Amino acid sequence: MSDIIKVRNLSKKFNQFTAVNDLSFTVANGDVYGFLGQNGAGKSTTMRMLLTLIQPTEGNIEMFGLPLHNNRNEILRQVGAVIEKPDVYKYLSAYENLKLFAKLSGIKISHQKLQQQLEVVGLADRANDKVKNFSQGMKQRLGIAIALVHNPALIVLDEPTNGLDPQGIADIRNLILHLSNNEGKTILVSSHLLSEIEQIATKVLIIDKGKKIIEDSAQSLFDPAQTIVEITTFDDVFARQQLLQSQWESAFQENRQNQIVLKIDRQKISVLHRDLVAMNIQLISLQPRHSLEDYFLQVTTGSQNVHQYIQ
Amino acid sequence: MWTLLQIELYKIFRRPRTYIAFAAITSLIAIVQLGLKVDGKEYADFVMADFKNSFSIDGNTLNGYFVCYILLQLLLVHVPLLIALIAADMISGEANGGTLRFLLTKPVSRFNFIMAKFLAATIYTIALLIWLAILALFVSMFIFGTGDMLLLKNSYVVQLQQDDIFWRYSGAFGFAALAMTTVAALGFFLSQFAENSIGPIVATMSVIIFFTILSTMSIPLFNLVKPYLFTTHMVSWKEFFDIRVDENNATIKGSIEHPERIVRSVAILAVHILLFVGASLFIFKKKDVLS
Amino acid sequence: MNRIIKIFSVAITLFFTTTIRAQDVAVLVQKVKAKLDVVNDYIADGTMKTDVSFIKAPIGQVKIYYKKPNQFKLKRDGGISILPKGGVTVNMSSIVSTNDFDVIPAGEEILNGIKTKKVKLLPRNDNSDVVITTMYIDEANLVICKAITTTKENGTYEIEMSYGKYINYGxxxxxxxxxxxxDYKMPKGVTLEFEDEDKATKDKMKNKKGKVEITYKNYTINKGIDDKVFK
Known part of the structure; x- marks a missing residue:
């Protein structure tokens, strides 16, 4: 059971709008899986589908080796999640909220354990204050405490640093690293900021307009020697066919409508160029991207810009 | 399920809003009781003016039983609004507060979730009615004393013997609990269609006000739809206070003139509850939580 | 001429007969009154049954208090009693409590097997609510068996009485x-009753004759009653 989450061909349509489009990815045990994309890219919708808040239009989700659809409660017992703002009951205290959600998770937790959990997130001294008096950062920390209280194996955090000050962001980052390194949790965390994901993720998935752009280990994605290359041709189908049969197959990244994306060693760009010519592919452009950030910004700031860039 | 119910009740009774209804009922009843205590004779004379033209009524008509009847008649029309305040907020309130998505990521089936919430709303409704019964019946009995009850109905007058009344109130309150649960079910049903609680609360109130007006007005066109409106059946608690007479026109103790009307209304209200809750379950099970 | 004399003599005869009879019945009424006058006060236990189409009332235990000349009180066990207006007293002595009326004989009639004298009483006071009272008097026992009173305000009402143990006191x-x-009708907006009555009930309610029946079990006579009771 090394794969904690296995998503295959997941799609979600809201009337005419496709929020998630044929998305597949795998989160392995122990991963800090970074889910990267602009606001509205489909991150939240995907996470909500993993948590059964939204029903997929199509596709399969397996978690902990079980189909999510039939094993909802058993799976969710092992999941802790904060989706968007960590909203809790404002008329209850931090302690009361924590206790309430712990009960809902189906476990009995001692007073000490609850208090301890509040200490972990630095809210022990505010345990009996009503949540309506809390700052955004405190609510976020309480939300995480609630996600952690039943000791889940998988933690899903949707934009956990939204609305936090730099200190708050650092706190959350340290907490995620602590949970991963010292407690061996698997963590799925989303953000629209590359810099955040870069610092904590072991694996990264970039999505845009509901489609997967790229999925790889952080190590290779953030390796300065690796370069993303975008190829535009007159005949994409032919080009793709040729490339898939060549040595470049392993470098293949996600297909886009009118582009082929490869990730290769910087040194090999000239070899690729030569091969394309040799394979009789009619090239319009071959565009190397210098870093992931450059690439991410470019793919996620709208297709108009991409086109401009290409021309 | 029990844990879920406990949690829902805990949430209801920890909210200040819950107590608005209790406070409203308390103050309304207290004011009516005070008014009747001070000027009750005039009120009774006013109500019975027509009857007193041809008959002289001797004795304390304004006793606790009668006061309770007045209170129920006044309040049971408005209690639905107080029920809506909580019931129509059950789901929409959670959606609005953002807690719904937190709750539904917990290992709790949506069926259980809905049932626990509806049961909690029902318990709140019943608690409100018990409070109403304590104030309207027991406190009135204490303040105004007991005795026979003289009731003016549309086309006749009913006199109930004092030892033939209490069980009727038990039945009436039981019936009212069912009627109010219907309101709770309606509010509950509407509450899943919005992400703020104002909409469903206002919608529930509007439906009830609208239907009640149709039920009240004796216009032939409206009379056609009346039997199908649940508001028409919500007042059937009054049937408990109508008594059968024998061939000498003397009342038969312990009897009800139209028990079949009570049975019919109970059935119609129960069907409404089942429909509302069933529809809630059906829709909520498939609902995408986007709040 | 002969004819005139004839008519005249008949008229005179008639006049004397009626006068004599009128005097007779006046005496009879006085006798009845005298008999009733023996009772200064009484307390009676009994049951009351109200039979009015639009009143659903139980048979109730009542206690009746009377004190001369016209204090009357009916107390019911549940605390509430409904009595038709006008006939409040349900009591004969109040009918004959004054002497301010003319008495006219109106023949004899058998009532429930009892031979009675029919007497009409006309109040002399023009402001009196009572227009006329017809009484059926059991001459042998000097008690009133039946009285029909027509009033200006409250219509006509009828009192029938049967006697037993207390016949000596009247x-x-x-x-x-x-x-x-x-007619009796309350607006639906007041009662908040939305159901219409079925036709049978409606027809029944149209019956405009009402009846109140009091059966006395025992009397406590002339033992004195505190005036407070009548307040």
């Missing part, structure tokens, strides 16, 4: 009080 065992009722 106190009945049973009084049936019959009267006409007016």
């Amino acid at each position: 106190l009945p065992d049973k009084v049936v009080f019959g009267f006409n009722t007016k």
Whole structure:
């Protein structure tokens, strides 16, 4: 059971709008899986589908080796999640909220354990204050405490640093690293900021307009020697066919409508160029991207810009 | 399920809003009781003016039983609004507060979730009615004393013997609990269609006000739809206070003139509850939580 | 001429007969009154049954208090009693409590097997609510068996009395009080009853004759009653 989450061909349509489009990815045990994309890219919708808040239009989700659809409660017992703002009951205290959600998770937790959990997130001294008096950062920390209280194996955090000050962001980052390194949790965390994901993720998935752009280990994605290359041709189908049969197959990244994306060693760009010519592919452009950030910004700031860039 | 119910009740009774209804009922009843205590004779004379033209009524008509009847008649029309305040907020309130998505990521089936919430709303409704019964019946009995009850109905007058009344109130309150649960079910049903609680609360109130007006007005066109409106059946608690007479026109103790009307209304209200809750379950099970 | 004399003599004869009879019945009424006058006060236990189409009332235990000349109180066990207006007293002595009326004989009649004298009483006071009272008097026992009173305000009502143990005091065992009722209707907006009555009930409610029946079990006579009771 090394794969904690296995998503295959997941799609979600809201009337005419496709929020998630044929998305597949795998989160392995122990991963800090970074889910990267602009606001509205489909991150939240995907996470909500993993948590059964939204029903997929199509596709399969397996978690902990079980189909999510039939094993909802058993799976969710092992999941802790904060989706968007960590909203809790404002008329209850931090302690009361924590206790309430712990009960809902189906476990009995001692007073000490609850208090301890509040200490972990630095809210022990505010345990009996009503949540309506809390700052955004405190609510976020309480939300995480609630996600952690039943000791889940998988933690899903949707934009956990939204609305936090730099200190708050650092706190959350340290907490995620602590949970991963010292407690061996698997963590799925989303953000629209590359810099955040870069610092904590072991694996990264970039999505845009509901489609997967790229999925790889952080190590290779953030390796300065690796370069993303975008190829535009007159005949994409032919080009793709040729490339898939060549040595470049392993470098293949996600297909886009009118582009082929490869990730290769910087040194090999000239070899690729030569091969394309040799394979009789009619090239319009071959565009190397210098870093992931450059690439991410470019793919996620709208297709108009991409086109401009290409021309 | 029990844990879920406990949690829902805990949430209801920890909210200040819950107590608005209790406070409203308390103050309304207290004011009516005070008014009747001070000027009750005039009120009774006013109500019975027509009857007193041809008959002289001797004795304390304004006793606790009668006061309770007045209170129920006044309040049971408005209690639905107080029920809506909580019931129509059950789901929409959670959606609005953002807690719904937190709750539904917990290992709790949506069926259980809905049932626990509806049961909690029902318990709140019943608690409100018990409070109403304590104030309207027991406190009135204490303040105004007991005795026979003289009731003016549309086309006749009913006199109930004092030892033939209490069980009727038990039945009436039981019936009212069912009627109010219907309101709770309606509010509950509407509450899943919005992400703020104002909409469903206002919608529930509007439906009830609208239907009640149709039920009240004796216009032939409206009379056609009346039997199908649940508001028409919500007042059937009054049937408990109508008594059968024998061939000498003397009342038969312990009897009800139209028990079949009570049975019919109970059935119609129960069907409404089942429909509302069933529809809630059906829709909520498939609902995408986007709040 | 002969004819005139004839008519005249008949007229005179008639005049004397009626006068004599009028005097007779006046005496009879006085005798009845005298008999009733023996009772200064009484407390009676009994049951009351109200039979009015639009009143659903139980048979109730009542206690009746009377004190001369016209204090009357009916107390019911549940605390509430409904009595038709006008005939409030349900009591004969109040009818004959004054001497301010003309008495006209109106023949004889058998009532429930009892031979009675029919007497009409006309109040002399023009402001009196009572227009006329017809009484059926049991001459042998000097008690009133039936009285029909027509009033200006409250219509006509009828009192029937039957006697038993207390006949010597002129106190009945049973009084049936019959009267006409007016329409009764409450707006639905007040009662908040949305159901329409079925036709049978509606028809039944149209019956305008009402009846109150009091059956006396025992009397406590002339033992004195505190005036407070009547307040």
